[in-house]
Amino acid sequence: MGEFELIRRFFAEAACARTGQGLVLGIGDDCALLELAPGEQLAVSTDSLVAGVHFPDPCDPFLLAQRALACAASDLAAMGAAPLGFSLALTLPAASADWLQGFSAGLEKMAAACDLRLIGGDTTRGPLNINITVFGRLPAGQALLRSGARPGDLLCVGGCLGDAAGALPYVLGQRPAIDSQVESLLAHYWTPAPQLALGQALRGRASAAQDISDGLLGDCAHIASASDVALVVELERVPLSQALLAVEPIDTARRHALSGGDDYVLLFCLPPEQLDALLAEGWPVQVIGRVEAGEGVHLRDAAGRPLSVPAAGFQHFSR
C-alpha cells in the first residue's frame, strides 16, 4: 500500500467532507485553508508524542490516538479557544492496516468529542511519533494568558489531579488492573477530556490560565513567572479522586497530584468576585490557594505553615 493510498483510505474520506465553520479547504492540496470571522484570532499549538517516552510501545492504537489528540486539544482549552481543527503528522514504522484502523477510529472518536476536524497531515516512515497541531478561534484580545494573575486572585483547578500519574503502574503493566477504580484511572490516562467548554467559560473572567501537563507545581511556576507573582497552594485543598485514593495512600496520591503530570486539567487564577457565578453555572471550579505578591510557588498546610515543595514537574532531557 503506497503512502497516498494509505492516507486516503484512513484519514481523508472523513476529513474532506467537513468544510465550513472556518475550514475552507481540507486534506488533498499543498495546504489547508482556514478563515476567521471578523475580530477573531487563531490559536495554534503543536505537540509530539513519542513511543517509549510519552506512551508504552506497543499499546492500543485506538486509545493512543485519543490520548494524542486530547493532549494537544488541552492547549486550546487553556487559551479559552473554541475548537476549529487539527493536522496530524504521523511517523510510523510500517503501514499496518490493523493499526491504522484502530488509530483512525480513536482519532475520529476524540475529534468528535472535542469538535475538531482533521484539516491536513503528513505520513512518513520511521520510529513511531505522533505530532498534532491544533487550531482554535478566539475573539481578539480575549485569550487566557499565563501573564495576567494579580495578588488577591484565587488559585483554582478544574478537577481532580494525579489520576494519570496514579494510572501509570497499570499502564505499564507493573500492577494488574483489577477493578472499576483502576479503570477510572486508566481512562484519565488514555482518554483525558480536554476542558474546552470550561476554558471558553473562563474568558473575561479568569486572569490567567494554562493546562496542567507537567504537574501542578511545575505548571504553577510558569504562571508565577509570567505574571510576576507568588502562587500559594494549600496542600489539603488539592482535589483527589476517590479512584486514586482507593489505590494509593494519601501521601502518594498527593505526590501524584502535585508533580505527576498528564492531568490535562485547567489551572487558573480568578478574581474572587468571579467565583460565585461560575459555581452557580455549574462549572467544576476548585479553589486550591491564592495569588500573592512575590515570586515562586509556595506549598502550605491548612494552618498556613510552609511545606517543602517536592521536585518540579516532568521535563524531557532533565532525567
Place this chain on the structure above:
Amino acid sequence: MGEFELIRRFFAEAACARTGQGLVLGIGDDCALLELAPGEQLAVSTDSLVAGVHFPDPCDPFLLAQRALACAASDLAAMGAAPLGFSLALTLPAASADWLQGFSAGLEKMAAACDLRLIGGDTTRGPLNINITVFGRLPAGQALLRSGARPGDLLCVGGCLGDAAGALPYVLGQRPAIDSQVESLLAHYWTPAPQLALGQALRGRASAAQDISDGLLGDCAHIASASDVALVVELERVPLSQALLAVEPIDTARRHALSGGDDYVLLFCLPPEQLDALLAEGWPVQVIGRVEAGEGVHLRDAAGRPLSVPAAGFQHFSR
C-alpha cells in the same frame, strides 16, 4: 539542561521579539495567536523529516534545519501564500548544545530567507524527527489549487529539475564531492530555495499549481487527477542544470528530473495568454508541455511520439 531552559536558550529569544504582521503572540504560552487582515485566509501545511529516511544520520544540523524549513515552506509557495510563520516540533535523542547551536542557526538563516517567524513549538526526547508546520496568508479565493487546470493550458515548471536527486550519491558519501558543480547540486539538496515570490506572482494567473517534492511525473499525476485532465510532458523540454549534466549522462539526468524528487520547484498550469507577461517580469517560467482533455500523465518526445513513463515518484511505505 532542562527542556524549558533548552527551548528558551536556542529558540525563544529570537522568536518572541518578532510579533506584528499577523503574529499576535509567539512562544511562551499554551498557544500562539495569529490574526488575519479582513478578506484573508490562512494556509497551513505540516511536514515531518525523519533521520535515515529523509536525510542521512548523522548530518550537519545547520544544513538539516535549513532543509527542513525549506521543504515545509515550499508548500506555502505552491498555494501562492505569503509567508507568516512556522512552528517546530523537534524530537531529538539528546540535548546536545553543539547540535542545537547549529540547528538553531540554520533555522534562523532559512527563516530569514523565507520571511517566516518561529511562532511556537514542542521539544521532546526520542529518535530524531523534525516536524514543521508553516502558516501563510492569502486573499480569500486566490489560493493556487491543484484542481483548476484546463485543456489548452501550458504545463510549466519554475526551474531545473533533478539536482537534489543528482546530489544524493554525494550526500550519502558514495562519491567524493570534488568540484563546484557538485557543490551546486549539494546546495539544491540541503538548502533548496522555496519559490515563495513566484507562487505569489502566479495568483490570478496560473490555473493550478503544486510543488515538486515526489518527482515531476508523480506530482503531475496529482494535478491531472484533481483537475480531471491529461498532462503531456515533452521530455526534451524538461530543464536540466549544467551542474547535473556535468556529473551524470543525459539519460540519468532525465531520470532524476522525471522521478527523483526533492526538487521543491513549482509545477503549474498556465493559460497561454499569461505567459508573456510573466516572462517579461523576469519570472523563471519554463514550459515543459501542455494540458489536454483526458486523464493521466503522458511523456512524449519532441515529435510528439509517446515515450514510456518510468516508475512514479517517491512514496513512503511503497519500497
